[in-house]
Amino acid sequence: MKLLSLNAEIREVVGKGPVKRLRKTGVVPGVVYGGGEEPVNLVFNGQDLKLFLHKSGEHGIVQLKVGEKAPIMTVLSEIQHHPVSDAILHIDFTQIPKDKPVEIKVPIEFVGTAPGVADGGMFMPRLHELDIITLPSNVPDVISVDISHLDFDHVLHVKDIVFPEGVEVVHEPMQTVATVIRPRGLEVTASAEEIETPEEA
Numbered sequence: 001m002k003l004l005s006l007n008a009e010i011r012e013v014v015g016k017g018p019v020k021r022l023r024k025t026g027v028v029p030g031v032v033y034g035g036g037e038e039p040v041n042l043v044f045n046g047q048d049l050k051l052f053l054h055k056s057g058e059h060g061i062v063q064l065k066v067g068e069k070a071p072i073m074t075v076l077s078e079i080q081h082h083p084v085s086d087a088i089l090h091i092d093f094t095q096i097p098k099d100k101p102v103e104i105k106v107p108i109e110f111v112g113t114a115p116g117v118a119d120g121g122m123f124m125p126r127l128h129e130l131d132i133i134t135l136p137s138n139v140p141d142v143i144s145v146d147i148s149h150l151d152f153d154h155v156l157h158v159k160d161i162v163f164p165e166g167v168e169v170v171h172e173p174m175q176t177v178a179t180v181i182r183p184r185g186l187e188v189t190a191s192a193e194e195i196e197t198p199e200e201a
Contacts, residue, residue: 004056005063011041028088035095061136105129112148116180121152125178131170138166152182
C-alpha cells in the first residue's frame with residue numbers, strides 16, 4: 001500500500017471552548033493515541049484535510065508529519081462530522097508499530113462480470129471493505145474479489161476469497177460478501193414461458 005502523508009501541528013489548547021474557537025479559524029482538532037505514550041493533541045488545516053480524505057478515503061496507513069519531529073505512522077480510527085453541515089469536527093488516529101501486524105480495514109474491489117448479471121440478475125454486495133491483519137508494509141490498497149463465477153442465487157463468502165500472502169482476514173469464513181439475485185420480473189417471465197398453451201398440449 002502506498003504510504004500517505006499528512007501535515008499536522010501540535011495543539012496547545014484543549015477544552016470545549018478553546019477548541020470551538022480553533023474551528024472558527026478553519027482548522028480541525030485531532031488526537032493521536034497509542035504507541036505506549038500519552039495522547040498527542042494535534043491540529044490540521046481544514047482544507048488540506050478535506051482534500052486528503054477526498055483523495056485517500058478513510059483507509060490506509062497515514063504518516064503524520066508534525067513539525068521537525070520524526071513522522072508518526074498511524075491509521076485513521078475515527079472522524080466526527082457535524083450532524084447538519086457534515087463538516088469535520090474532530091479526527092482521531094492510532095499510532096502503529098512498523099514491525100508488528102496491525103488490524104486495518106481495506107476496501108474491496110470486485111472484478112469480472114457475473115454471468116447472473118449478464119442474464120439480467122442484480123449484483124448485491126454485502127461488504128464493501130474487509131478487516132485484515134498484516135504488517136504495515138504488507139497492507140494492500142484493495143482486496144480484489146473475482147465475481148466472474150457468480151450465477152443466479154449464488155453467494156460469495158469470505159472463505160471464497162484468495163488473500164495476498166501474509167494477510168489474515170478477521171471475518172467469519174461464512175460471512176456473505178456478495179450475491180446475485182434474480183429479479184422478480186425475470187422469474188415471472190421464465191415461469192410464463194414454461195407453461196404450455198392448450199394448442200401446444
